Amino acid sequence: xxxxxxxxxxxxxxxxxxxxxxxxxxxxxxxxxxxxxxxxxxxxxxxxxxxxxxxxxxxxxxxxxxxxxxxxxxxxxxxxxxxxxxxxxxxxxxxxxxxxxxxxxxxxxxxxxxxxxxxxxxxxxxxxxxxxxxxxxxxxxxxxxxxxxxxxxxxxxxxxxxxxxxxxxxxxxxxxxxxxxxxxxxxxxxxxxxxxxxxxxxxxxxxxxxxxxxxxxxxxxxxxxxxxxxxxxxxxxxxxxxxxxxxxxxx
Numbered sequence: 001x002x003x004x005x006x007x008x009x010x011x012x013x014x015x016x017x018x019x020x021x022x023x024x025x026x027x028x029x030x031x032x033x034x035x036x037x038x039x040x041x042x043x044x045x046x047x048x049x050x051x052x053x054x055x056x057x058x059x060x061x062x063x064x065x066x067x068x069x070x071x072x073x074x075x076x077x078x079x080x081x082x083x084x085x086x087x088x089x090x091x092x093x094x095x096x097x098x099x100x101x102x103x104x105x106x107x108x109x110x111x112x113x114x115x116x117x118x119x120x121x122x123x124x125x126x127x128x129x130x131x132x133x134x135x136x137x138x139x140x141x142x143x144x145x146x147x148x149x150x151x152x153x154x155x156x157x158x159x160x161x162x163x164x165x166x167x168x169x170x171x172x173x174x175x176x177x178x179x180x181x182x183x184x185x186x187x188x189x190x191x192x193x194x195x196x197x198x199x200x201x202x203x204x205x206x207x208x209x210x211x212x213x214x215x216x217x218x219x220x221x222x223x224x225x226x227x228x229x230x231x232x233x234x235x236x237x238x239x240x241x242x243x244x245x246x247x248x249x250x251x
Contacts, residue, residue, distance in 0.1 A: 003248045004214055005045040005221035006235050007199065008228045010035055012051050012062060012081070017229065030229065033068045039228070040073040043235035045250045047073060048169070048223060050101065050128075051081025063095050070096020078126055078169075089116055093124070101169060103128040104142040107149055107156075110163055117164030126199070127165035129153055131186060132173040138186055145173050153186075158193050168194060169223070172202035177226055179205025187217030199223050207233065207241045214247055 010017045010032050017030045036047045049069070051062050066079055079092050080101025089100045100120075106113045106127060117125045130145045131138040131153035138153035157168055170190055172183035182203045191198050200219035204210060204227055213219045227233060239249045 002197065002220055003250045004219075004242065005199075005250060006043070006210075006238055007046045007048050007078075007221055007223040008035075008039045008044050008235065009048040009050065009201065009223045009225045011225065012049060012065065015062070015065065032062075032065050033072065035229070036069045036077070037072045039235065040075050043239060044075060045221075046076040046078060046099075048078045048101070049080070051079075063091060066092060066097055067095040080126070080128055080169075083112075085112070086116060086119060089120060089124075093120065099124055099126050099167075101126040101128045102165075103130065104144075106160070106163075107140065107142050107151070110159070113160060113163040113165055117166070122164050122166035122196075125165050126167045126169050127157075127160040127163075128169040128171070129157060129160070130171050130173055133183075133186070141173060154189055154193060157190050161194055161196055165196065167197045167199060167221075169199040169201060175203030176201075178203055179226065181205065181209040182213045182217055182219075184212055184216045187213065187219055191218030197221060207238060210238050210242060211245050211247065214242070215245075 012032050017032050017035050039047060076098040078099040078101050079097040083100060083102050084105045092100055113127060130141045132141055140149045140151040140153050140156050141147060142149050172186055175183050180203055182200050187200050197220035199221040200213045200217055201223040204224040210222050213222050242249050
């Protein structure tokens, strides 16, 4: 089994890190370059930058922030938000991104997932899925969680894998920012489908939630925001706890 990765997520809007609850009520959480540098020096395995309003505002993601971050940060950097073309991806990779997260554009044009995986390699392409429970299933939302696509999330995850995505970043919109724990039912169903790594996102509030994401949800990587941004505990504390629970994490 792969060692578990701990990934802080920096949602960026108007050049600042923000955090909300259920994708709403955003509050300022700092400068993205400074935050990324701090996490890089304090145990993060990767950094995830998501320009959360890029798709809604119909613009490309923040090249300058990526470039400045890559000059200071020497762990893998995943960047998403407003990715629409192979040209966008190429520009971000040149600016210093290691992986590209594609969400809305892949829903609009799934060929983008296939073409980007073919051109840049599956290991470079992270397919992001924002899912919300409706009745007894989960539905995919696009445009930063504002548009109900009507697509079944588990079917879409399976499709993304077939298209060549190297990882799935699965966010529970119901759990986002609530600190009540990951949507373990959703994670479990998703990991049963997938042969590629799954990054769990949405809902971490305590150390046990990280453990549950692995032991119950089956996730390969654990992404969190609020608990790190507001110093409720550190990444090193999370790793120490997981090691004590006999879960292998990266050093």
